[in-house]
Amino acid sequence: MKFYIGSSFQNIKQVRHVAKVLTLNGFIHTYDWTGNERANTLDKLQSIGEEEKQAVTESDFVIILLPGGKGSHIELGMALGLGKPLYLYSPSDEINDPAGSSTFYHISGVNKFTGSIDDFLLHLLKHELVPD
Known part of the structure; x- marks a missing residue:
């Protein structure tokens, strides 16, 4: 199963933690944007945008970690439009x-979770780890 994580630069530590736990459980991360620097040219914005669009398209499910910026909300919309299962995490209510x-947080196809990031991971693994 392939996954994509959308969030903001302020959540890089959490994004990396979630990605690590999922990959250790056999999932494939379609694109790790946390290694990117903030884009400072239109060409870089376009290149990153194309990679992120492809990653959302190739994923089996999408995770959005809040708080998120413009990009993560666009990724949320792409995932919904493509009919991808979507997991929306917020540390608060x-x-x-x-x-x-x-x-869009409250429409069908959005699996909302509030609480600790580790409890969210348990919730996510429970839903996505399906025996072969």
Whole structure:
């Protein structure tokens, strides 16, 4: 099973932790953007965008770790549009507050989770580790 993780640069440590746990459990990470520096040219933005688009397309499921930026919300939309299972993680219950939430967090196909990142990983593995 292949996965993609969308988030923001401020969450690089968590993204790497989630990716490591999943790969140790036999999953394949379609693209690790955490090694990128912030793009400072349009050419770099385009190149990274193409790689991330391909990674979302090739994934079997997509994970969005909040808080996220513009890119992660676009990746969320691509995953939904492609019919990919989507796991939305928030460390707090903010995603359930209508004042600060997004309509797309609450549609079918979005598996929301709030709490610790390790509890989220247990939840994710429970849903995605299917015996052959």
